[in-house]
Amino acid sequence: MRIAQAGAACIPVPVPSVVPLVLRYDSEDPYAVVLDFPTAAAELSAPAAVGPEVAEGGEVSWRVSRELLWAGVRGPAGEGDFRLFPFDERLTELEFHHPLGVALALVGTADLRSFLSATADAVRPGTEHRHVHWPDTVEALLRIADS
Template sequence: MSIVIEQSVEARLVAAAPRMQSIPATLHYDRSDPFAVRMTFPAPATLEGVEVYWTFARELLTIGLEEPVGHGDVRVRPYGYDRTVLEFHAPEGTAVVHVHSSDIRRFLQRTTELVPVGLEHLQRDLDHDLAELLRDAR
């Protein structure tokens, strides 16, 4: 059974383009994919005019509240007293947003109540995953 947590957050876009004061974003956590979180930006907030989402490790978000982390497409670091910077790197360019750290902490607390850190593997249905893998291999 899939249980999803969604939380709206205010993201402040850091860009050279005309400045948007803030853009809405949504953090998602799905118990059926217990190691990952997703951050979604609505179509009006993106250059392409379509909804864009990034999926990355819950652990990356957790560590990024305290220290810089990430070497790939998503990087997270603390900024000041109550801001966290998330950088999203793509071939088209880089998007940098600031989010209130307290919003991220509240989201992570909710995900931890649903699936405690270290127990994510118990949420996986390995028999189902293996059957899907084998089905796709045919």
């Protein structure tokens, strides 16, 4: 099952800009969520654009842990290249770190929670390993461990 939710992110550069943001989840990659920013966001967040995957059209995609996003809507979470925390009761701040600087984005916490709830309906947290296509040997070992 694949889930995608379109929304917007506010990029607080010298003049705040709102850019499209698409959150994507695929149950075949159950541990991850992908945050897709279009070309405009790539231009605004150039210092961080080196770290994530940059598509040919300029779209920037960040692949992050679903568990990390859940933690970040409740309190500060993450380290290294990607961090997030509640900004206030309505917004969650996303921080994209790179040696050249930090790009910030604010997203609606309610939208983020709604998206994460949809991913939890698709793959219940704690059962992700059942949705990964492991090689037969590893899958057999996991079945034994689950019983």
